[in-house]
Amino acid sequence: MPLELGVLNRRRFLAEIAGAGAAWMSQEAAMATGGTMAPEGTWALISDTHISANPGEHHRGAWMAGNAGRAITEILSRDAGTAGVIVNGDCARLHGHADDYHHFAGLIEPLIHGRRELHLLMGNHDNREVFAHTCARAFPDRGGPTGRRTAFLPSEHVNWFLLDSLEDGSPIAGRLGREQLDWLASALDRHPDKPAVVMAHHHLKIRPENGRVFKPMSALRDSFELYEVMKSRPQVKAYFYGHTHRWEIARTREGIHLVNLPSSAYVFDASQPAGWVEATPREDGIDLELRCLTPLHCAHGERHRLQWR
Numbered sequence: 001m002p003l004e005l006g007v008l009n010r011r012r013f014l015a016e017i018a019g020a021g022a023a024w025m026s027q028e029a030a031m032a033t034g035g036t037m038a039p040e041g042t043w044a045l046i047s048d049t050h051i052s053a054n055p056g057e058h059h060r061g062a063w064m065a066g067n068a069g070r071a072i073t074e075i076l077s078r079d080a081g082t083a084g085v086i087v088n089g090d091c092a093r094l095h096g097h098a099d100d101y102h103h104f105a106g107l108i109e110p111l112i113h114g115r116r117e118l119h120l121l122m123g124n125h126d127n128r129e130v131f132a133h134t135c136a137r138a139f140p141d142r143g144g145p146t147g148r149r150t151a152f153l154p155s156e157h158v159n160w161f162l163l164d165s166l167e168d169g170s171p172i173a174g175r176l177g178r179e180q181l182d183w184l185a186s187a188l189d190r191h192p193d194k195p196a197v198v199m200a201h202h203h204l205k206i207r208p209e210n211g212r213v214f215k216p217m218s219a220l221r222d223s224f225e226l227y228e229v230m231k232s233r234p235q236v237k238a239y240f241y242g243h244t245h246r247w248e249i250a251r252t253r254e255g256i257h258l259v260n261l262p263s264s265a266y267v268f269d270a271s272q273p274a275g276w277v278e279a280t281p282r283e284d285g286i287d288l289e290l291r292c293l294t295p296l297h298c299a300h301g302e303r304h305r306l307q308w309r
């Protein structure tokens with residue numbers, strides 16, 4: 001399983017990260033920052049936090065820990081993420097060192113105190129084993145594909161299928177592997193009646209309707225195998241991913257929405273926003289709102305009402 005923090009696990013988790021040295025921010029303090037309130041039962045989606053052991057580290061002009069802290073402050077101040085908070089990989093800065101995860105765990109602590117369910121996925125800059133020993137000792141593997149952290153998350157309007165695309169030894173590209181693809185196919189087949197949203201860290205090498213494939217060399221190596229699993233099952237409505245540090249929404253020919261979550265840390269293209277996304281599933285689709293860390297960014301507050309195929 002990804003690291004998942006249910007109510008019963010919070011006390012144990014907090015014991016695990018005791019001494020991490022992160023500042024505690026109360027929800028009352030977060031509320032003092034102001035901001036509008038989220039709809040009831042929203043998901044807060046964060047990606048590519050890139051947290052280093054060094055709390056002051058900057059990259060490409062961005063302060064990663066400060067940005068993650070601001071995103072978390074806003075999630076709490078808007079009362080967002082009450083259905084859950086998902087961090088879609090690259091939690092760690094570069095190599096997934098234990099001290100990176102200690103710092104990361106301290107930064108997300110306000111979400112735990114704010115009683116948010118947390119789900120953390122693995123990206124190419126994470127280290128699954130170090131992560132498990134550092135952050136997730138309280139959460140045993142519940143029997144997904146061997147060596148992978150996957151999850152099936154049922155919710156009111158959608159079933160989330162969280163995948164682990166970290167490929168050991170690959171610094172950039174990702175791979176799910178046959179066993180994980182089979183797990184996904186069989187999990188989807190057991191739940192055919194509710195819309196399904198699939199999420200993993202890496203982007204796909206699939207040409208969307210707008211005809212552009214973004215950097216195929218750094219994409220999911222088994223994109224086409226995943227695509228086959230998704231397109232042949234009509235309950236699959238969307239694929240959410242991160243990795244590119246871009247905010248973008250596209251669609252496959254079959255009508256599967258492709259949602260590229262922005263990085264909360266830094267961007268490679270100066271025109272791109274850093275931020276997080278608030279997602280509110282409906283019976284027939286999902287509403288998305290981009291929350292930029294720079295409220296002056298032209299995309300801040302951008303809303304998309306996606307309709308299921």
Ligand SMILES: [Fe+2]
Pocket residue numbers: 048050090123125243244245263
């Ligand atoms: Fe990243």
